[in-house]
Amino acid sequence: MALEREKKHEQVVERKKKMLQVVVRKGLVPTNLSRTNPHLRRRNLRVRILLSPKFSVGQTLISAGEIFELGFFCPQNSSGRYIGIWYKNLPGSKVVWVANRNNPLRATDTASSLTIGIDGNLRLVDGQRNTVWSTNVSVQSNNTIAVLSDKGELVIRDYVSGWISWESFKYPSDTFLSGMMIGMNYKTGEKQFLTSWKADDDPSPGKYMLGLTPETPAQAFLWNGSEPLWRSGPWDGSKFIGIPNPVQGYVNGLNLIQDNQQGNVYLSLNVYNTSYITIVFITPTGILKSLVWDQVKRDWYVSWKALENPCTVYGVCGDYSICDKNRSPICSCLRGFVPSSDEDWRRGNWSGGCVRKTELECRKNLTEGGGKNDGYWKVSGLKLPDRFQYLYSDDFSSCQQWCSKNCSCEAYAFVTTIGCMVWAGRLTDVQQFTAVDGYDLFLRLPYSELGADRKKIRKNIIISSSIISGVLVLGGFIFGFIRWRRANRRVIRRKRTKSFHFGNKMDSSRDTSEDNIWVNNSTHPDSSELPMIDFDKILVATNSFCRTNKLGEGGFGPVYRGKLEDGQVVAVKRLSSHSGQGAEEFKNEILLISKLQHRNLVRLLGCCIEGEENLLVYEYMTNKSLDMFLFDSKKRVQLDWPKRFHIIQGIARGLLYLHRDSCLRVIHRDLKASNILLDNDMNPKISDFGLARTFQVTQELANTRRVMGTFGYMSPEYAMRGLFSEKSDVFSFGVLLLEIVCGTRNTSLHYHENYLNLLGYAWQLWSENRAIELMDETLADSCSPSEVVKCIHIGLLCVQDNVIVRPTMSAILLMLSSEMELPQPKLPAFTIQGLSDSELQSQSNNICSTNNDSISIIEGR
Structure with a gap:
C-alpha cells in the first residue's frame, strides 16, 4: 500500500512538471498555461515554485524579485538544522521566519528534504523519510505548489484555481514584516503573536511574546511568559499613545483593525516605499526593536526600541x-x-x-x-x-x-x-x-x-482680606474703565482685525516651492470687504458655545449650531487651540471662500476675529455631513440610489468649478465624506477649504514640504512626494465615489485580510467581472445596475496609480451624464499588499516604481 501511494505521488509530481515546466530553482510559465490560468497570467515570467520532493540541503527557493530566499540553515554553534527565510541580498541579514522551530533536524543529516506530499501539504522530512514538520491543513486537491513571495511569505496554492490553503504569515516567528498582521480572534482563541528565539543560536520559541489585548481600544503587549513586560498604551486611530515617538502609526505603516462583532483585533505593517526596508523583531533577551536597512552603510540600524530605560x-x-x-x-x-x-x-x-x-x-x-x-x-x-x-x-x-x-x-x-x-x-x-x-x-x-495645605490657605485668606479695602477703593476706577472699554469695543475690534494681516497674496513659502497662488492682487479680498460678526453676537447665538449646540469636530476645531438675532440658523466653526491647523489655514479659508460662489460649495456668511478667537460662520446644513449617513448602518438606508447618484454629480460639479470654472483654480486637498455637507434637499456642498491651494492658469503641478490631509483619501504622489494637482482631488473623488457606492470607509474594510482597503477589494471584484457585488446591499431595490457599475468603473479610473491616466473632472462629468465607452482602468494605488503574489506579477507592468522621497508630515483631519 505504501509503495502504491509513493508511486501515485511520483505521478502527480511528474504531471506538475509537465504542466509548469519549472525546476526547483527557476523556470518559465508555459504559454498554454498563462492563457488559461488567471493567477499565472504573464508570459515568460520568472518564478520560483517548489514542486519536487527533492528540495534538499544546499538548494534554495528564491522570490520572484530576488528579495527573499528560503532554504536550510544551521545557526552558529548549533547542532540543529532548520528551514528558514531571510533577505537574499542583505549581508548578515537575520532569519525572519523559521518553519520547524520546535523540531530541528540534526545538523549532520544532509539527506533531509522539503516536499509536497500526496495530500497537498508541505512536509519537511529527515534522511529516514520521517516527517519532522508539516503545514497540516486541509487541501482541496493535490495540485498544489509552494511559492515564496517578495513580501517574504511562503504560501501553498492550487496552481489551477489559485486557492491558497496555507500562509506562513499566519504563523509568525520573531519578526514582523511589511504585509504581515499580528493579533488574535478573542472569540475563537486563534492567535498570531510574535515569539522570540530561545537564544541567538536556538530558533525554538523563547519566553518573550508580542501581541494585542482584546480591550477597546486595543494595546500591544510584550510578555515574559505570562507576565507583562512592556505596554504600548491604547491605539487612538493613528498611533499608540503610550509610545512617546512622533514617527509612528500611519507614517511608518502601522494600522490597527478591530472588529468587535467578529472578535478580531489585528495590527498590520504596510510600508509602501519598497526601497525602505524595515522590520520589527524581539531579541532572545526580550528587547522589542524596529530595524531599518541603511543603504549607504549596508547595515541595519535601530530606529526605535522598547525597554530603553527602566521606566x-x-x-x-x-x-x-x-x-x-x-x-x-x-x-x-x-x-x-x-x-x-x-x-x-x-x-x-x-x-x-x-x-x-x-x-x-x-x-x-x-x-x-x-x-x-x-x-x-x-x-x-x-x-x-x-x-x-x-x-x-x-x-x-x-x-x-x-x-x-x-x-x-x-x-x-x-x-x-x-x-x-x-x-x-x-x-x-x-x-x-x-x-x-x-x-x-x-x-x-x-x-x-x-485641602492638605489648609494653613497656607488660611494665611492667604487673611492677606486677601487685608487688601479688600484697597480693592474697593479701586472699584470706582475699574467700573469707569469697563464702561469706557465697552463704548470703544468696536474701535478696538477693528484694530485687531487689521492686525490679522492677510498680506497682498497668499503666503505659499511654507508650503510650496513653486511660484503660486493668486493670479493678481486684484483677486485678493481686502479684509475690510469681509463680513465681520461681533463676538458677543456669536456667544449669544451659540449659548456661549454650549455643548448641546455642538455639531461635531474636525481638524480645524469644533463646530456649533447657532441662531443669529435675525433668526437665521448658522454653523459656527471655532479654531481650537489644540488644532493641528492655525492662522494660515484660517486665512486661507476666508480668502478662498470669499471669492468662490457655487451651488455645490458651502457659503460663508461671515467671520469673527476677537483676541485669540478665530471663528467662521457658515450657512447651516440641516442634514450635516455625508459621512453621518453613509457610514451609519441605520441612516444609510435613507440614501437610496437616486440620492447617492445626485450627490455624486453634485460633488463632481463643485470640483469642476474649483478646478476650471472659478477665477482662482483651486485644489481642495482634503476631499472626503465628512467634508461634504448636505442641505435639506440632500444637495451636496463641499466644505473645509483650510488646506486648499490655488494655481495659476498655466500651472499644472505644485510641490509641498508639508503633507497634510486624511489617510485613505490622499493620492500616492501627494502622500509620498508632496506633489499635488487637480489629479490629487480626482483621486480623492474616486475614493469617495467608491465609498458612496459601497457604504463603507476606504480604510475600514474587513472583508478579507488580503484586501488592504476598499480600493483593493473593488479592483479584485472588477478584474473578476463581479463589480456589482461592491454595491451597498441597501440599494438593491432602488438602483440601476448599469449606473452602479459605471460609477465603480469611473471610481477605479480616478484612483489609478499613474497620475497621467486619471481623467479630469470635466471628463468625469461627461462620463456620468452620458453612455460613452469608458477606458479600462489600471491597477489602483495603495493596493499592492492586498494582491496575491501571482496577481502582483501579472500587474507589475502597470505599477510605477517607488522613489526614495520620504513624507515629512501627515496630519489627520
Whole structure:
C-alpha cells in the first residue's frame, strides 16, 4: 500500500512538471498555461515554485524579485538544522521566519528534504523519510505548489484555481514584516503573536511574546511568559499613545483593525516605499526593536526600541505610583498615596507600590451621609495607566460626571482622539512623559487630600482680606474703565482685525516651492470687504458655545449650531487651540471662500476675529455631513440610489468649478465624506477649504514640504512626494465615489485580510467581472445596475496609480451624464499588499516604481 501511494505521488509530481515546466530553482510559465490560468497570467515570467520532493540541503527557493530566499540553515554553534527565510541580498541579514522551530533536524543529516506530499501539504522530512514538520491543513486537491513571495511569505496554492490553503504569515516567528498582521480572534482563541528565539543560536520559541489585548481600544503587549513586560498604551486611530515617538502609526505603516462583532483585533505593517526596508523583531533577551536597512552603510540600524530605560518596564514602580526616568529615585507615589513599605522603598524595591493615606469619602457618604465630596487632582504629561474601561463618550464633562457618580471610579482621562477612559481598579504602569507626548489624568482624592495645605490657605485668606479695602477703593476706577472699554469695543475690534494681516497674496513659502497662488492682487479680498460678526453676537447665538449646540469636530476645531438675532440658523466653526491647523489655514479659508460662489460649495456668511478667537460662520446644513449617513448602518438606508447618484454629480460639479470654472483654480486637498455637507434637499456642498491651494492658469503641478490631509483619501504622489494637482482631488473623488457606492470607509474594510482597503477589494471584484457585488446591499431595490457599475468603473479610473491616466473632472462629468465607452482602468494605488503574489506579477507592468522621497508630515483631519 505504501509503495502504491509513493508511486501515485511520483505521478502527480511528474504531471506538475509537465504542466509548469519549472525546476526547483527557476523556470518559465508555459504559454498554454498563462492563457488559461488567471493567477499565472504573464508570459515568460520568472518564478520560483517548489514542486519536487527533492528540495534538499544546499538548494534554495528564491522570490520572484530576488528579495527573499528560503532554504536550510544551521545557526552558529548549533547542532540543529532548520528551514528558514531571510533577505537574499542583505549581508548578515537575520532569519525572519523559521518553519520547524520546535523540531530541528540534526545538523549532520544532509539527506533531509522539503516536499509536497500526496495530500497537498508541505512536509519537511529527515534522511529516514520521517516527517519532522508539516503545514497540516486541509487541501482541496493535490495540485498544489509552494511559492515564496517578495513580501517574504511562503504560501501553498492550487496552481489551477489559485486557492491558497496555507500562509506562513499566519504563523509568525520573531519578526514582523511589511504585509504581515499580528493579533488574535478573542472569540475563537486563534492567535498570531510574535515569539522570540530561545537564544541567538536556538530558533525554538523563547519566553518573550508580542501581541494585542482584546480591550477597546486595543494595546500591544510584550510578555515574559505570562507576565507583562512592556505596554504600548491604547491605539487612538493613528498611533499608540503610550509610545512617546512622533514617527509612528500611519507614517511608518502601522494600522490597527478591530472588529468587535467578529472578535478580531489585528495590527498590520504596510510600508509602501519598497526601497525602505524595515522590520520589527524581539531579541532572545526580550528587547522589542524596529530595524531599518541603511543603504549607504549596508547595515541595519535601530530606529526605535522598547525597554530603553527602566521606566518602560511594565509596573516597575508598582500600583498608584509614577515613574520618571529624569528623577532619582525614579519612583514616587501619586498625590494622596504613600509607599506600602517604607523599608522596601529605601532599598530601591518599588514593586509593592503605594497605598492611599485617606480612604475616599464616596462610599462613606452613601452609608453615613453628611461628608465632604471627593474631588479630582489633575496630573499632566503621563503615560496613562493600564486596566482602563472605555466609555463611548465624546464629551469631557460627561466623562467626569460618570466617574463622580461611581464610587469605584479611581481616575478618569479624556483623550480627544479616543474619548473617555476610566479606571475602577489599581492604577498601574504610569510613566511621566513630556507635556507634548503625555496626557492628563484626573485622580480621585478625598476632600482632605485636596485641602492638605489648609494653613497656607488660611494665611492667604487673611492677606486677601487685608487688601479688600484697597480693592474697593479701586472699584470706582475699574467700573469707569469697563464702561469706557465697552463704548470703544468696536474701535478696538477693528484694530485687531487689521492686525490679522492677510498680506497682498497668499503666503505659499511654507508650503510650496513653486511660484503660486493668486493670479493678481486684484483677486485678493481686502479684509475690510469681509463680513465681520461681533463676538458677543456669536456667544449669544451659540449659548456661549454650549455643548448641546455642538455639531461635531474636525481638524480645524469644533463646530456649533447657532441662531443669529435675525433668526437665521448658522454653523459656527471655532479654531481650537489644540488644532493641528492655525492662522494660515484660517486665512486661507476666508480668502478662498470669499471669492468662490457655487451651488455645490458651502457659503460663508461671515467671520469673527476677537483676541485669540478665530471663528467662521457658515450657512447651516440641516442634514450635516455625508459621512453621518453613509457610514451609519441605520441612516444609510435613507440614501437610496437616486440620492447617492445626485450627490455624486453634485460633488463632481463643485470640483469642476474649483478646478476650471472659478477665477482662482483651486485644489481642495482634503476631499472626503465628512467634508461634504448636505442641505435639506440632500444637495451636496463641499466644505473645509483650510488646506486648499490655488494655481495659476498655466500651472499644472505644485510641490509641498508639508503633507497634510486624511489617510485613505490622499493620492500616492501627494502622500509620498508632496506633489499635488487637480489629479490629487480626482483621486480623492474616486475614493469617495467608491465609498458612496459601497457604504463603507476606504480604510475600514474587513472583508478579507488580503484586501488592504476598499480600493483593493473593488479592483479584485472588477478584474473578476463581479463589480456589482461592491454595491451597498441597501440599494438593491432602488438602483440601476448599469449606473452602479459605471460609477465603480469611473471610481477605479480616478484612483489609478499613474497620475497621467486619471481623467479630469470635466471628463468625469461627461462620463456620468452620458453612455460613452469608458477606458479600462489600471491597477489602483495603495493596493499592492492586498494582491496575491501571482496577481502582483501579472500587474507589475502597470505599477510605477517607488522613489526614495520620504513624507515629512501627515496630519489627520
